[in-house]
Amino acid sequence: MSNLLELKNVTKKFKTGTVALDNLSFAIDANAPSIIAVAGESGSGKTTLAMMALGFLDPSEGTVLYKGKVMGKLSGAERVAFRKEVQAVFQDPFAVYNPFYKVDHIFEVAVANFKLANSRTEARKRIEEALVSVGLRPEETLGRFPHQLSGGQRQRLVVARALLLRPQLLVADEPVSMVDASLRATILESLRKLKDDLGVTILYITHDLTTAYHVCDHIIVLYRGAVMEAGDVETVIANPQHPYTQLLIDSIPWPDLTRKWGQQELVAIDDITIKATQKGCKFAGRCPHVMEKCWQSPPPLYEVAGRQVASCYLYEDKPVLPNEELGSLFKGQVKAPTGQMAHG
Amino acid sequence: MIKTPGRISGGQILLGDTDLTKLSEEEMRQVRASQISMVPQGAINSLNPVMRVRDQIIDSMLDHNLGLSKAEMIERANAALEAVELNLKVGRMYPHELSGGMKQRACIAISIAMSPQVIIADEPTSALDVVTQRQVMQTIGRLQERMGSAVILIGHDMGLMAQFVNRMAVMYAGSLAELGSVQDIFTHPLHPYTQMLIESLPVLGNRGVFKGIPGITPLLRDLPPGCVFNTRCPHVMDVCRHKTPVFKEYTPGHWAACHLHEK
Numbered sequence: 001m002s003n004l005l006e007l008k009n010v011t012k013k014f015k016t017g018t019v020a021l022d023n024l025s026f027a028i029d030a031n032a033p034s035i036i037a038v039a040g041e042s043g044s045g046k047t048t049l050a051m052m053a054l055g056f057l058d059p060s061e062g063t064v065l066y067k068g069k070v071m072g073k074l075s076g077a078e079r080v081a082f083r084k085e086v087q088a089v090f091q092d093p094f095a096v097y098n099p100f101y102k103v104d105h106i107f108e109v110a111v112a113n114f115k116l117a118n119s120r121t122e123a124r125k126r127i128e129e130a131l132v133s134v135g136l137r138p139e140e141t142l143g144r145f146p147h148q149l150s151g152g153q154r155q156r157l158v159v160a161r162a163l164l165l166r167p168q169l170l171v172a173d174e175p176v177s178m179v180d181a182s183l184r185a186t187i188l189e190s191l192r193k194l195k196d197d198l199g200v201t202i203l204y205i206t207h208d209l210t211t212a213y214h215v216c217d218h219i220i221v222l223y224r225g226a227v228m229e230a231g232d233v234e235t236v237i238a239n240p241q242h243p244y245t246q247l248l249i250d251s252i253p254w255p256d257l258t259r260k261w262g263q264q265e266l267v268a269i270d271d272i273t274i275k276a277t278q279k280g281c282k283f284a285g286r287c288p289h290v291m292e293k294c295w296q297s298p299p300p301l302y303e304v305a306g307r308q309v310a311s312c313y314l315y316e317d318k319p320v321l322p323n324e325e326l327g328s329l330f331k332g333q334v335k336a337p338t339g340q341m342a343h344g
Numbered sequence: 345m346i347k348t349p350g351r352i353s354g355g356q357i358l359l360g361d362t363d364l365t366k367l368s369e370e371e372m373r374q375v376r377a378s379q380i381s382m383v384p385q386g387a388i389n390s391l392n393p394v395m396r397v398r399d400q401i402i403d404s405m406l407d408h409n410l411g412l413s414k415a416e417m418i419e420r421a422n423a424a425l426e427a428v429e430l431n432l433k434v435g436r437m438y439p440h441e442l443s444g445g446m447k448q449r450a451c452i453a454i455s456i457a458m459s460p461q462v463i464i465a466d467e468p469t470s471a472l473d474v475v476t477q478r479q480v481m482q483t484i485g486r487l488q489e490r491m492g493s494a495v496i497l498i499g500h501d502m503g504l505m506a507q508f509v510n511r512m513a514v515m516y517a518g519s520l521a522e523l524g525s526v527q528d529i530f531t532h533p534l535h536p537y538t539q540m541l542i543e544s545l546p547v548l549g550n551r552g553v554f555k556g557i558p559g560i561t562p563l564l565r566d567l568p569p570g571c572v573f574n575t576r577c578p579h580v581m582d583v584c585r586h587k588t589p590v591f592k593e594y595t596p597g598h599w600a601a602c603h604l605h606e607k
Contacts (some may be wrong), residue, residue, distance in 0.1 A: 042444055095606040150560065172387035185544065185555060205434035207473040234551065251474040255545040256529050261507035262478050 002031035003068065004180050004201065005053060005086070006169055007326065010062035012225075020048040022225040022282075022298075023062070027327030030168055035191070037233060040222035046205045048171040049222070050173045053203060054088055083257070084114050086164035089091045090176035093154040097146035104142050110249055116163060117242070130160040132198075134190040150184050152183030163198070170194065173205045179224050188215045198341030209248060213237045218330045224282040226298065230329055235342045242310040264307035281311070289314060301326065359462065377404045383484070387447035391439040397450045400427070401457050407473035408458065422522040422540050424453040427490075428483050445476035449483055451490040454455055466498045474561030481508055496586050502545050506530055511597075515537045517562055520591055523589035534600035571603065 004029040011215040012020045022045075038046045049055040052064055055071050063253070066082055074082060090096055097103065107127045110116065117123035117328055128138040133158045146154060157174060162170055172191065176184040192199045206212050212219055213233055220230040221244065229242040239247045253261050280295040281287070287294065293313055300323065302315035307323050307329055321329075346352060353441065357364040359380060376382075382392040392400055395425045403419040405412065418507055428449040448468060453519070455463060460570050463482060469477040485508065488495045497509055505512055505526065512529055512539065514522040522535040533539045559576035562568055568575050574584040583603050591601040 041475060054363060104354060209474070214546050214551055248474060251478040251503065253474070253477070253507040254547065255503040255530070256504045256547065257506055262482075 001030050002029055003027040003327070006065040006068075006327070007049075007052070007059075008063045008065065010052065010059040010064060012045070012052065012057065015061045017263070020045040020225050021052075021059075023226060023278050023323065024049070024160065024225070025324045025326055026099055026220065028169060028201055028203070028325070028329070029331050030201070032331055033195050033201045034217040035195055035202040035204055037216035037219040038205045038222060039207065039209055039212055039219055040202060040242065041207055041248075043224065045223055045225035046207075046220040047173055048225075050088075050171050051144065051204050053169070053171050054086060055082065057256060062329055067259065080114075081283070084165050085168045087165055087167040089155070089158050089162060089170065089172040089175045093151045093158065093178060094312075096147070099146055102143055102145055103149065103157055107164060110161055112274055116164065118172060123330055125159075126164060128163040133163060133193065134160045135186055136160065150183070151179050152186065155179055155187055155284075156190060158197070159194070163194060165169070166198065167200055170200050170202045172208070175204075176211060176266055177206070177208065184211065189246055191215060201251070209237060211250060220326075225302065226282050227309075227326065228283065229310045229312075230301070230326060231305075235305060235308045239305075239308075241304040241308065241315065242312050243287045243314075245310075247286075281313075307317075353532060374408060376458065377455065379459040379460050380410050380462040380464065381458070381460040382466075383448075383452050383455050383463060383468045385467045385470060387444065387451045388439070390451055391447060393439055396436055396438060397453075398422075398440075400450075401425070401435075402453050404454060405457060410458075417487075420457060424457040425450075425454060427487055430454045443476075443478055444472050448472065448476075448480050452480070452483060452487070456487055456491065456493075460493060462494050463488070464496045464498065464506065468497075469504070470499065470501070477504070485514055502541055514541065517567060520562055520599070520601060521573065522598075522600040522602075523591075524600075528598045530594070532598075534594060534598070535573075535602045536579050536604070537573050538600075540578075571601075 006024055011022055011023045014020060031050070036051055040046050051058060055064075062178045066074065066086075069078065096106075098105065104127075106132075108123070111126070113124045117126055129290075131138045131141060136153060137155055138338065141153060141157060149157070159175075170191075175191070176187050179187060188211060191202055191204070195202055195232060204216055215234045217232045218231065219236050219240065221228045221236070223244050229236055229240065236245065237249060240249050250262055269328060279297060280293075281298055284290050284294040292311060299311045299313045301309040301311050301321045302318040303321050304310045304315050306317055309326070309329065322328060345454050350366050350475065355365070355471060359375070359558065364374075364375065367375065370377045381420060384485075391397075395403070398418070398421045401424055404415050405420065410417075411488040413590070421435060422432055425432055425530070430446060430449055430453065434442065434446065434450070439450070442450060452468075465482070468484065469480050472480060474604070481504065487493070497505070504532060511523070511525050512521055514535065516537050522529060522533065522538045528601045535544055540555075545553050546556055557576060562572060568585075571577070571589050574580050577584065581603060589601040589603045589606065591599055593599050594605055
């Protein structure tokens with residue numbers, strides 16, 4: 001088993017009746033590091049997925065496997081290893097710090113808990129290396145309090161902390177959504193470097209398809225807990241097949257005067273919860289191409305093109321990819337982005 | 345609404361013929377919401393969690409002594425809800441029952457209930473996903489056309505600017521860098537900061553190419569001498585380090601403050 005993390009037919013229901021994730025399966029291969037985007041609007045279940053990958057939430061149905069073992073049944077030592085190998089970067093670069101401690105604290109705790117260094121000088125050296133690799137100057141950041149640093153610096157410190165632990169998987173939940181536009185590039189660049197230089201697989205959770213397009217290799221588009229479309233990011237964004245992905249891409253305000261915003265008419269949605277009783281496709285209520293059968297049962301994943309699947313009856317004539325094999329789309333190397341990340 | 349120790353130390357703010365800086369706090373309070381209103385950034389933090397949406401719309405009308413009966417105010421509140429395409433039953437709901445986009449539209453309903461001449465929208469969609477964002481901006485755009493008000497959209501999302509505004513002003517460290525029609529600014533940006541802002545935007549194609557703006561904005565209480573952008577400008581010249589550029593009109597309606605264009 002080379003799967004680092006595997007979700008098997010995972011469903012998460014909350015007590016309120018909300019179905020946050022509905023029969024989701026996918027696997028992350030440890031041997032082929034890549035950046036996988038999980039995209040979707042608020043309420044699509046992307047954060048629930050992150051929490052589950054981090055072991056903070058248990059699925060209501062199905063299993064989450066870490067290196068082939070059920071997450072809830074890891075031994076003590078395995079759990080420690082899991083905590084070291086799977087790291088997180090969260091959305092809010094303010095809330096992750098305790099304002100009473102200097103920022104060094106987040107590094108010191110990690111060093112102590114995982115016994116990363118034998119002496120203080122060694123620890124210091126390791127921390128400084130991590131900071132330099134995300135483009136921060138140790139003398140400008142260490143010894144400061146969180147409020148003395150900018151949002152971009154704070155977020156990069158968290159990335160540096162993750163890097164210090166040499167993880168195999170990084171779960172990044174909207175890492176740049178609260179950071180100023182001009183600083184996003186630097187953070188995204190650090191993430192890419194993590195993957196390229198250290199072979200870390202990154203689960204990049206976002207609602208921003210433009211940044212996903214630029215940093216990720218693969219993408220999963222979620223809507224209300226179900227996979228709508230998945231595949232290589234380049235094909236999915238340039239050539240979306242599912243009506244929901246088309247709507248998302250159509251709604252991006254491109255900084256281009258010749259490209260008009262929103263060709264597609266919007267179907268307003270005013271109810272926030274989707275009823276657990278809705279049987280068919282979750283998107284049926286908003287879909288411009290809705291058909292009778294969309295209300296009957298959820299569509300399977302159809303292989304609309306090589307390495308691209310869409311859960312939509314419009315592609316009924318295409319072969320079906322079993323739900324459990326979604327992870328197979330993300331294996332093997334894809335064409336790397338052509339350009340180099342540049343500054344200024 | 346400047347908090348102490350901040351104060352308005354000079355200049356005028358004209359709304360029609362009235363200088364708003366000369367008004368007393370009580371007079372200004374009457375101007376707010378009725379003539380000039382605001383759509384705040386975080387709708388979640390701007391609504392009162394223990395008050396129904398319709399009561400919050402009526403609340404500002406009550407404060408303005410419009411001399412309306414209860415029924416007339418409810419009618420106006422319902423009209424405002426309709427204008428932002430919210431179901432009338434939303435008026436009876438509490439903020440926690442609404443989705444992010446609905447909350448933002450409820451905030452818009454509050455701000456337009458008295459048909460103000462100017463609506464200031466401060467990053468009204470920054471916390472929303474693209475589809476909801478488009479819906480909220482469409483609502484603002486339709487209202488603007490219908491009521492004939494002016495909308496001032498504040499934000500850093502240049503994509504949204506390109507798609508929504510007619511004229512735009514680019515600010516840097518407290519001063520105007522450039523002002524012009526959105527066509528002028530996107531096709532012929534004059535100020536290097538504007539150019540870099542536009543280039544820093546991710547576009548489709550050129551995957552993996554990222555351009556940030558190196559450096560950080562200077563502290564407002566410790567601005568560099570000369571042009572405020574001289575510490576980060578790729579075209580910096582000697583003159584930029586000691587002389588502040590004049591904000592001038594270069595082509596009709598297109599203004600900028602940059603030594604590069606001064607002859």
